[in-house]
Amino acid sequence: MKRPSVHLLFLGGTTLDERDRPGSTIRRAKDVERWLATIGEMAIIAEADGTFITSAAQGTHLDDWRQAAAEIKDVYATYDGFVVVHQLESIPAAATALSLMLQKLDKPVVLVGSPFLTSEERKAGRVSTWPSTREYGAKASIINAVQAAVSDVAEVVTVFGSHIFRGRTVQLTRDTDGRSGFTGLTLGKIDFGLRFLGSQVMRGQRALQYRPDFDHQVALIEFVPGMDMATVTATPTHGYVVATESVGAVAGPLGAMAGRVGRETPIVLLATDGATAGLAPNIIPLSGWSRNQAVVTLMWVLAQAPTLAKRKRLLATLEKH
Amino acid sequence: MHLYFYGPPSAKATVRQSYRAIKDALDQTDIYVSTNTEDEQVQVSAELLAETKQSDTPLLERMDAFIIEGTTSDPQVGFLLAQAIAQRKPALYLYQRGTVPQVFNHLSRRELPSYIRVVAYADTVGPTVLDFLHSIEGIKIREVPRLKFTLRITGSIEDYLHFKTHNTKASKADYLREQIEKSMEQDEDWQQYQRKRRST
Numbered sequence: 284m285k286r287p288s289v290h291l292l293f294l295g296g297t298t299l300d301e302r303d304r305p306g307s308t309i310r311r312a313k314d315v316e317r318w319l320a321t322i323g324e325m326a327i328i329a330e331a332d333g334t335f336i337t338s339a340a341q342g343t344h345l346d347d348w349r350q351a352a353a354e355i356k357d358v359y360a361t362y363d364g365f366v367v368v369h370q371l372e373s374i375p376a377a378a379t380a381l382s383l384m385l386q387k388l389d390k391p392v393v394l395v396g397s398p399f400l401t402s403e404e405r406k407a408g409r410v411s412t413w414p415s416t417r418e419y420g421a422k423a424s425i426i427n428a429v430q431a432a433v434s435d436v437a438e439v440v441t442v443f444g445s446h447i448f449r450g451r452t453v454q455l456t457r458d459t460d461g462r463s464g465f466t467g468l469t470l471g472k473i474d475f476g477l478r479f480l481g482s483q484v485m486r487g488q489r490a491l492q493y494r495p496d497f498d499h500q501v502a503l504i505e506f507v508p509g510m511d512m513a514t515v516t517a518t519p520t521h522g523y524v525v526a527t528e529s530v531g532a533v534a535g536p537l538g539a540m541a542g543r544v545g546r547e548t549p550i551v552l553l554a555t556d557g558a559t560a561g562l563a564p565n566i567i568p569l570s571g572w573s574r575n576q577a578v579v580t581l582m583w584v585l586a587q588a589p590t591l592a593k594r595k596r597l598l599a600t601l602e603k604h
Numbered sequence: 605m606h607l608y609f610y611g612p613p614s615a616k617a618t619v620r621q622s623y624r625a626i627k628d629a630l631d632q633t634d635i636y637v638s639t640n641t642e643d644e645q646v647q648v649s650a651e652l653l654a655e656t657k658q659s660d661t662p663l664l665e666r667m668d669a670f671i672i673e674g675t676t677s678d679p680q681v682g683f684l685l686a687q688a689i690a691q692r693k694p695a696l697y698l699y700q701r702g703t704v705p706q707v708f709n710h711l712s713r714r715e716l717p718s719y720i721r722v723v724a725y726a727d728t729v730g731p732t733v734l735d736f737l738h739s740i741e742g743i744k745i746r747e748v749p750r751l752k753f754t755l756r757i758t759g760s761i762e763d764y765l766h767f768k769t770h771n772t773k774a775s776k777a778d779y780l781r782e783q784i785e786k787s788m789e790q791d792e793d794w795q796q797y798q799r800k801r802r803s804t
Contacts, residue, residue, distance in 0.1 A: 328679075426687055445661065474646070475610070
């Protein structure tokens, strides 16, 4: 039986142990080989090799995700699955971007990251908010991700703790003790092994659709009553995401904004309550979406569709779950 | 102490006999054994289940040791072995003599760390299992307490011990031994110390 093969892409989140010993973090391309040797037990599951994209020392950006998607597209036929080792905090945005760029996957793309800080981050005074109760947490997670990458799932997923989430539904959470975590649509659980629950997309005969274009010119506005929307929209962009607690509080300023920015400029409205009827045609209410999902998705939609009508239809077809 | 014993699902009588023999050996100990070889649903102690729900840690990462019967080719076998190595936990990999487990097509035994033991067995597997458990520090194989330890206690402690043990089958000494063993299991510093000792 042919041995499965997995390609890893590195965008931060690679620190394998709390002390950041030599070989446990990938800071540059030449660190990849030593890192793969440090977690050599991956080879029991699959042939594994890797490509460095970024250390994420300055965070991760759209261009990093586009580079990762391009790499996956280029070597797609060669591997059975892909693991994207990623800085944990920006996994939700990365997962949304990858899900949009890589459509009709028939192989898994699995995001995972280490909760451990690098020695540079610790020296700079950062404190990890991720639960890492045991030293082997990062390695065990990466082994889980590699196992997911050779499984029958065929979509972008995120592995964290005992969950396998549909990638673009993942949202960052913070509990009352300040500990970070993820929530999202659970496709599978990890207990004594990986167990999918039945709603995952399975491997099948599909041709990958690669759609990497984004329009960066999107602004996110957190509306608070009393804000002057004319000021925040003084510099025109191609699209807006407005987040607010209540539609009632923003309806008036939003209506004025809709006229000011131009009828073809989409304004995605994220509101936790309130009626959305009677809003201007270029205001697009989306309920249950995170800010990450909405901003990244709007940037992608702007590049895919030229008119407001087509953009609205495209947003409507993109499922959040 | 929690141990996970995995055997790939099999209808072969000889394989199932081996699983029973391994389980019988494990039943001679006080460790909690979770296994897939008896029921479809792997049983876990209620305490551990509650802990993992709170912390979102996979159950596998809460196990202290593994026994893998890897005669039959199965993707789960490779995954468990990789997890045992990643988590630096003692594991016993068993396979029937005369077979070559597929996992060793891609991994030489020399590459395995010292806390992973690979044993080919013929007729009896029980002694191998017990030998492995003996080698893991802190595992109790229901040995008879032989070391005398005198402890002077206060009247209130005596009252408490009476309160906890009267109308039960356990003696006060049994109760105290049990409390100390629980403390040993829950003591993270002790468990880390034991793991370091095993790995060197």
